[in-house]
Amino acid sequence: MPRPLLLRSLALLLLLPAVTPAVAGDVAVAVAANFTDTTRALAERFEAETGHTVTASFGSTGKLYAQIRNGAPFDVFMAADGRRPALLEDSPLAVAGSRFTYARGKLALWSPQPGTFTDAEHYLAEARFTRLAIANPKTAPYGLAAQQVLEHLGLWARLQPRLVRGDSIAQAFQFVASGNAQAGFVALSQVRAWPNDGTLWTVPQAYYAPIEQQALLLTRGADKDAASAWLAWLRGETALAIIRSYGYDVAP
Known part of the structure; x- marks a missing residue:
């Protein structure tokens, strides 16, 4: 191979790690129905920023919880309460220590x-x-x-x-x-x-118990980069601003 062509080839090889994106993945999220519109806005921004894909399934917290208990293939659970995520965290179905409040409902x-x-x-x-x-x-x-x-x-x-x-x-x-x-x-x-x-x-907050909406990483998603990235991204300022714009409070 002529020397100029060889040098150009080596230069291209050196540049490849810098321009090759990380492997994108998919995260399957079970989401409380009240968070439907907010999740769609969050997912669009998350996918644009990370290249990962969010597949969201919406329903009542109780029904999603029952589906997870029965083996539904979700990586992340985003409930409209803290009780059911806490129950899952105490079981083999979720990753201990991954639970946090992502929104406070009104x-x-x-x-x-x-x-x-x-x-x-x-x-x-x-x-x-x-x-x-x-x-x-x-x-x-x-x-x-x-x-x-x-x-x-x-x-x-x-x-x-x-x-x-x-x-x-x-x-x-x-x-x-x-x-x-x-x-x-x-x-x-x-x-x-x-x-x-x-x-x-x-409704005045004093009329009902606080609606602490909590998320956690399920065992099925423990080794998925997209699942961990989604939960980390939810805690960032971009996500928190979107959540606030839809009428929720967020944890300090």
Whole structure:
């Protein structure tokens, strides 16, 4: 090989490590339904920055937890509470020490129709509706929070005949958005993503237990670079800014 050509070939070989990207991977994430829109925004930015791919499955925290217990192929669990991640962390299904709070949820009473109520507590007490949507308190942390609010107001027993329960907070929101319920308790983040005006009451935090949304690394994802990268990225300022923009608080 002529010397000039040989030198050029060696120079190209020396440059290869600098321009060859790290091997991209895929992370399968089980995500609480209230975090759907936020996750899509986060995943788009994460994929652009890292080259990894996020495959997200959304549902109620209780149902996702049951699926993980039954062997569903997820690498990361992003719940809407801290109880179920803690249970998994104490089992062989998750990596001990990987659990952290990625968001603090806020509950809201919402109707897509402007002027539905001016005093939310008075509206609930007078029951000016035929159906009030909530998520199932047994499987969805936001549903449990809604139950706690109604118990705080002394209305839980009285409103039972008018409650329509969604399997997840996403379904409860859909009941209201479609007009099948006149109003409902939903995640504030869902309302932030709704394009039209409506009537909104952000429920005082004192009315329900804090919604600490926690994530953890599952054993299936322990050796996957994309899974570890996703969880680390969620704690960075870019991700935290996106999470705040969707109406959540974040851990200090």
